[in-house]
Amino acid sequence: MAAPDPPPAPQRRGRPRSVAADRAILAATRAALVEVGWSRLTMSEIALRAGVAKTTLYRRWAAKSELVVDAVAVLFDELELPDRGCLRADVEGVVISFAALLRRPETKTALMAVLAESTTDRALRARIREAIVDRQKRLVLDGRSRAQQRGELPPDPPDPAETARVVDLIFDVIAGAVVHRSLVSDCPVDETWARQFATLLLEGLGAASTSARPQSEQAQPDTF
Known part of the structure; x- marks a missing residue:
């Protein structure tokens, strides 16, 4: 690419x-x-x-930190949301793609460095939000629009501010979970985890608890 x-x-x-x-x-x-x-x-x-x-x-660039933010921002711009046929598959796909990007040494090193530096630099936090976070919300907008066209999600509410809040929440949940698991917990984000995460996101805690059980324990017939 x-x-x-x-x-x-x-x-x-x-x-x-x-x-x-x-x-x-x-x-x-x-x-x-x-x-x-x-x-x-x-x-x-x-x-x-x-x-x-x-x-x-x-x-x-006025400072090294600004340059590093822009250097990692273009990597995030490579993320795409291919149409995989349904909302669940789209969620799983973007989770896997996002995790793969975070595994790249240049992404991981740059992102963790600027995040650490931004803890004491308000202007840098604003630049990260603008250059990376706000730009990547396009994936949520694209995914919601596609799911609405399929009839999988209801139309946007009439208040644009409410739509923006929903988009922010979805982005925070997905990005936060993947970043935490990949960079903080240093655990794999594989197909199984992505499937369980999509179940949690779309169906709730009860369904996610069931999907996490081994297949042999699911949908067992009643015995008398």
Whole structure:
């Protein structure tokens, strides 16, 4: 898959930005972060790897943290929501794809570094929300629209604010669960877990408890 274009940046006077240079800078940032770690990562190191002047970086990004956010944001932009025929399968598919992205060293290292740094940096938290979180809510919007067209979900409520709250909640539940299991608990997100998670999300705790039982224990005939 071709790398997506870098995220848009505010318009500045002067020569237009080079998309190729931006891609090289973001790729160099991810590679350097994996190899040297957050504490040793410098703008000078990134500039050297990307083959650009350090002043080029500072014209685009005011700080290392901003650059790393944009470097990982383009990876999240690769996520897609293929039509797998039903809402349950779509949920399972995006969970598996999201977990696979988090397993990539460059994604895991960059995301955990900027999240840790953002605990004391409000502006960085806002940038993460804008560049990663808000952009990826498109997957929820696409999935809901597709499920509504199939008749699997009711239409959106008349109040757009209520729709936005629902979309936020769905995103938080799915992304929070996958990030916690993958990065915090360091547990696998496989087909079985994705299936059980989709059951919990769509049918509730009772159904999820049943689906977690071995097949041999489910739907046993009554005995007298």
